[in-house]
Amino acid sequence: MIAGWINSCYESIRNWWVACGIPLVWLDIIRAILLGIVLAIIVVVAVLILTYVERKVAGHFQSRMGPMRVGWHGLLQPIADAIKLIQKEDIVPEKADYWVFTLAPFVVFVPVMMVLVVIPFGDHLIVQDLNIGILYIFAVSGIGVVAILMGGWASNNKWSLLGAMRSVSQMVSYELPLILSVLGVVILAGTMSMGGIVEAQRKMWFIVYQPLGFIIYLFAATAEVNRVPFDLPEAEQEIVAGYNTEYSGMKFAMFYLAEYANMFIVSMIGATLFLGGWQGPLLPSPVWFLIKTGAMVFILLWFRWTFPRFRVDQLMDFGWKVLLPFAFINLLVTALVVII
Amino acid sequence: MTGLETEEILSAIVFYLLSGVVVGSSILVITLRNIFRSALFLLLAFFATAGLFITLDAEFIAAVQVLIYVGAIGVLILFAIMLTRRIQDPVAKSTTRSFILGAFVSAAFLFFLILILGKIYLPPFPETGADTEGITKGIGRMLLTYYLLPFEVVSVLLVGALIGAVVIARKEEARGGEPPEVALERERKDREITDSKPDGNGLEQNDRKH
């Protein structure tokens, strides 16, 4: 419905464009820029809402109200926070590596924006349905680690460095089970394109065929986005704030934004791969997608406000000795079933 | 100016831009004094190479390039730098010595590369059709049929490397006599004995309970 409307708009603009005699390439470029802006706005809005939701959910988990003062039931709290963060002084430590330190918060945002390109928000609401969608997502999300390494190293602070090291070792070990858990879905769907995977779930969600894969994905994804109980890189009680110890103001906000955006993205991918994406009866497709993503986000929040934190070596053990073997078994069984 | 020309010009611009980034950052990798930054430029070079693959419509290769070179190898290099270099030194220097030797080796390598590339017979890549839809499928099929032998050879090589790594790691341990955890635990026990006072009154633990 929405996609149809957008498409008809685009068609008419296109026709007018051709009539004017300007090469279509320029239209494509303008379209790409506009889409980028739209996606950026989506990210920012989603993160603002997510911070509010997180605080409210946390509040109710802890039998308190959460933010209540700014606006009705604290609805304007995220905006107040954003204003606060913008106003903060931007501090760069004297002995920090200035350029790397400054660049890191922007690099961390690159994968966020790039991943959004292949996510189907609704029926035909997808920017570019790459036929290597999932591979693309995992490839691009690896860049986030580089940003964290940059930030941790350039801060010239031992806590930051420890946080960065933890982050890297964690992501390296959880990337494998994550990819393996998703491969089961790829085998079932017979395609790596995100749109194709959603189409393949028209009859039944993949969570039914891949319960183990879903669980592994959930754990590994939680670890990938550094949420409790895997939030070691920024475990404030242990290493102050990990890689973003020295960051303040907008630079910190960028890290923060990227972290929440990553959480959102991980939930969206989970909803797409295992929960049937945007498909659902009655309601418009983006709403269904949002509901499923919300459910995933809620699970992550639930984790955070219930569990203590793992220790580094326990985390590694869990990744390599539990998740990885199970992911292999899952993959093997799926492949055998599909062949037979 | 027709649309087609513009497109061609644009793709040329993109190509030269990416090539410029690749070449420029490659040069920076070997000239920069700060080893961490030069490693970052290495990553940039890898990334730009992936961009070049995309201009050739080889999306799969591009994704694999980013996944393996940027996500795995590059990060590993950065990690190694952080671990081995003096911890907490923002201006860790890379030492680019023996320039002449390096240049000679590079030149020789280039020469042999050209020589080999000129001589070698590459089997023509079978036509898979112009569509990029089935590119992943196509690559997979190719690897398991036409290029099965090279693929298996590479696999064996990788397995060998893996086993080698494990063996080397085990050797380290064997040289130390025991893994770090065990050593630490043992040492803790030693300390317990030396640090604690001998229990003078000869009481058993149970006697102390009232």
Place this chain on the structure above:
Amino acid sequence: MAEDRDRILKTMITEDELSAIEARPELKKDYRTEEFWMNVGPQHPSTHGVLRLVLKMDGEVIVDCVPQIGYLHRGLDKMAELKTYNQYLPYLDRADYVSAMLTEHCYVMAVEKLAGIEVPERAEYIRVIVSELNRIASHLVWLGVLSLDLGAITPFLYCFREREIIMDLFEMLCGQRLTYNYLRFGGVAFDIDEAVNPNAPHKFLGITVNPGGERGVDFTTLAYRFAEVFPDRVDDYEAILTHNEIFLERMAGIGYLPLDVALSYGVTGPNIRGSGFAYDIRKVDKYSIYEKVYNGTGIEPPTGEKGDCWDRYKVRIQEMRDSCKMIKWCLDNIPDGPIRSKVPRVLKVAEGETYMRIEAPRGEFGIYLVSDGTNKPYRLKLRGPSFSNLSVLPYMIRGYKVADLIAIFGSLDVILPDCDR
């Protein structure tokens, strides 16, 4: 390395100490990566106040540790010599502000012992009730902060929710929520019957007491109700922590404290009971009315088996339940009568010296009091349990990881004002 060394030298570790550390037999060099110094604190999220730990680290493994204390040193010993006995009482609340009632209790008993003041039995009961309430409050702070340090944020808020009830109870009793100044020589300041909250019906997070009551909720009703309900709440904490696999992994088998080491270092309280030694001063010294309480309730001090963090955790959890039983028993059996005996306004204590100790939530809180017959103490020495408990930390954390440092330090339950005094 040299830079680190200089910087740390400038900030308090002596040369001797540093060389002593550097001369220690180190692990085999084969797999040892570069060691570095790291500062934890004085402002660090999990040092509970202002403690500074200078760590020598090998990656994430702690090779050695030097605690730096004294950031909260206020000279409470010296202050005692400048104030009269009565004036000094409020200062004691600041020694261990998490369990101020108990520090007061110790001081008041020391002075009473030296001055030969009799205490009415009702006052003794009230003292035990408030002490045990405060012990629960203190353990709740410990539990909340420990879980927070381990990354579980929600139990922290649960704990403080229940602590709030105790704080409200104390507010009803003496108008203060943290530094009470409630005990007096020869008794207590106010009777618990006078403590009424006019905002009836009083609803404390699900505990509805005396609904529609006309004069509000009185202390006795609310405290009794609290003691009844609280064990269920402890079950809640256990449901979210004890039965959590991650929590178990983080606590069990970590930070062993062998009994002989604990004795040698003078570790007290739940920490030594966690090491398997049922050494509870309430039971050993039988001060105040604790003998009756123990006989009446039949409670035995809980002990651990191995002396790891998990045992210390279990001991404290059990102590909270026991304290509830004690409060209930005291409220059931409290006699009528005066709450204070006649004590001269200007108290002059006979010449002499004594040592009085109590079982504070953290262990043996003692006061060594020397009087020269005037109205001011000649010398007053506070023995804070945290001081000794902290001194064993370097021994305990060697060879563990930073994350374990947090768990071990948390399980020791050190309060810095009590340590620095």
Place this chain on the structure above:
Amino acid sequence: MALKEIIEKKEIEGVVEIEETPHLLILWFEPDKIMDVIGILRDDSELSFDWLSFLTAIDMKSHLDVIYLLYSTKHKHRICLKTSVKRRHGSIKSIHELFAGAAWHENEVYDMFGLRFEGHPYPRRILTAPGMEGYPLLKDFHSPDFIVSGGVSRKPEKFREK
């Protein structure tokens, strides 16, 4: 048998006097023999004082009294050991080898009274701020920064607001 008699029967070398006050049993000993006295008190099975509550000092104006409070967790009896040392530049042997926890207490006494402990593994001022001069718990100590007069602490010249 009372504790006093038990100790008297042991005839520990270095013990000067055993004094029974209403609240504490005080044992005076010679400062040179500290290791022997405390060692025997700790290791003798009839006494087994295995617990050092604390150690501290009192400024008696002419000399310092050093006080060790021992407790036996087995027999549940307590004893207060006392000895006298010089007030200025005094020293006594460290007992950290007998009670590991004594090291910190000894540092505290050094910090507060200026009493040196021989053989202490890491002597330092444990509680007061770096650069502190003087020993606060000596009776004639007056804070250089805050002069107490008439019950009101007055800031010295250098800290006053201009």
